[in-house]
Amino acid sequence: MSARDVEKDFYAALGVPKDATAADIKSAYRKLARDLHPDTNPGGEERFKEVSEAYDVLSDSTRRKEYDEARSLFGAGGGGLRGSAGSYAGGGVPGFDLGDLFGRAGSAQGGFGDVLGGLFGNARGGGQRAPRRGADVDAAVTLSFLDALRGVTVPLRLTTTGPCTVCGGSGAAPGTAPQTCxxxxxxxxxxRSQGGFAFSEPCKPCRGSGRIVGTPCAGCRGEGRAAVVKMLNVRIPAGVADGQKVRLAGRGGEGERGGPAGDLMVTVHVTPHAFLGRRDQHLTVTVPITFAEAALGAQVSVPTPDGPVTLKVPAGTTTGRTFRVRGRGVPGKGGDLLVTVQVAVPQKLSSEARKALEAFAAASNEDPRAHLGVV
Ligand SMILES: [Zn+2]
Ligand SMILES: [Zn+2]
Structure with missing residues (x-):
């Protein structure tokens, strides 16, 4: 537990009173976790993390007790921690100098935040035995343009740390067991006692684990954790853009000793499509039309990811004009399909077509350069 934890009001985060029972805390957390889960409630990640963090501490009776004691000792909430610690040190409680005291627990230079962090880091204590959240893990996937539009489930191979498979996480060589310290x-x-206060320190011989490993496991050198390869199927939501990061809560590194798993952060790369493009929530496509279609008007079939749509090109359409087909943009983002028409000039003419064009030229008296005049 860090000084930052002590500043947070975990009871408020879960919406339970300070004397809530373990069952109350659990049911409040379950309800919030359901409502706030990022898979169903995008944008609620911050609050979800807050709630998870609060539950991590309050659901563990040892950590809850430490937290309660720390809060009552240093004044509950907000800036109260530093404020009251400061007033102790400066206010001159006779024979009691918090600076000195905490200086021994952490770095005296570090300021109260750091020093308290060190203190609670120790008091947690057990340090090594308390549940710890798993590591956040980064990964990257490359999706086709259409998969990114529609959403897709992709297999991911992750290397992360988890309980050692050789020793089952005990850290002791197979066939041996860790001994109680x-x-x-x-x-x-x-x-140990200091200034009338009792302080807990991590036990040195067992490094706070409470257990001594006589013959360390070769697979993890006695750490109990090792690199593990995890195969995951992750759901990338519809409409992700190139370069976007998708956070998948709880799909990262496994927690230790019952702690929650970390998050998986997936950076999505999207390969370009042959003719479809994307501009924010809009899809773009360039559609060639003939000179006759542009001049006379036409119904043109335009391909989209959801099947073709018919675009009405009015008579006299100029090349480069963009038409908007409402609601046919990136799925779920409320965008449009932006169709840009481009007049295609025939590269080869049959003699019949040539004659017809020459006849057209003779019949047409339009001069498209009339406005240019002389420079
Ligand atoms: Zn091992
Ligand atoms: Zn010990």
Whole structure:
């Protein structure tokens, strides 16, 4: 637990009173987690994290007790932590100098935030035994233009850390078992008194784990965790753009000792399409039309990801003009299909077509350069 944790009101985050039972906390969390889950509630990630963090602490009776004690010791909430710590140190409680005291727990130079962080980091204690959230993991996928539009489930191979498969996470070589630490009797912490306060420190011989590994596992060198390869199927939502990052809560590294998993952050690369393009929420396409279609008007079939649409090109349409087909943009984003027409000039003429064109030229008295005059 860090000083930052102490500043947060975890009870408010879950909307429960300070004396809520473990069952109350669990049911409040379940309801919030359901309502706020990023898969169903995009944009709610911040709040979801807040709630998860609060639940991590409050659902663990040991960590909840530490948190409650820290909050009551340093004044609850907001800037109260630094404020009251400062007033202790400066206010001159006789014979009690928080600066000195905490200086021993962390770096004296670090300011109260750091020093308290060090202190609670120790008190957590057990450090090594408390649940810890898994690591956030980055990954990248390359999708076709259409898959990115429609959303797709892609297989991902992730290398992350997780419980060692050789020893099952105990850190002890197969066939051996970790022994309870005799110094702390398995508690992971030892107590000492200072200035009338009792402080817990992580036990040194077992490094706070409460257990001593006699013969370390070769697979993880006794750490209990090792690199693991995880195969995942991840759902990339419809409408992702090139370069966009998609956060998948809880699909990252596995937590330790029952802690929640970290998040998976997937950077999406999108390969270009042969003729469809994208501008924000709009899809774009360039459609060639003949000179006759442009001059006379025509119904033109335009391909879209959801099947062709018919575009009415009015008589006298100039090349480069863009038409908007409403509601046929990127799915779910409320965009349009922007169709730009381009007059195609025939590269080869049959003799019949040539005659017809010559007849047209003779019959037409329009001079498209009339406005240019002389420079
Ligand atoms: Zn191992
Ligand atoms: Zn110990």
């Amino acid at each position: 005799s110094t702390c009797a398995g508690a992971g912490v030892t107590s």
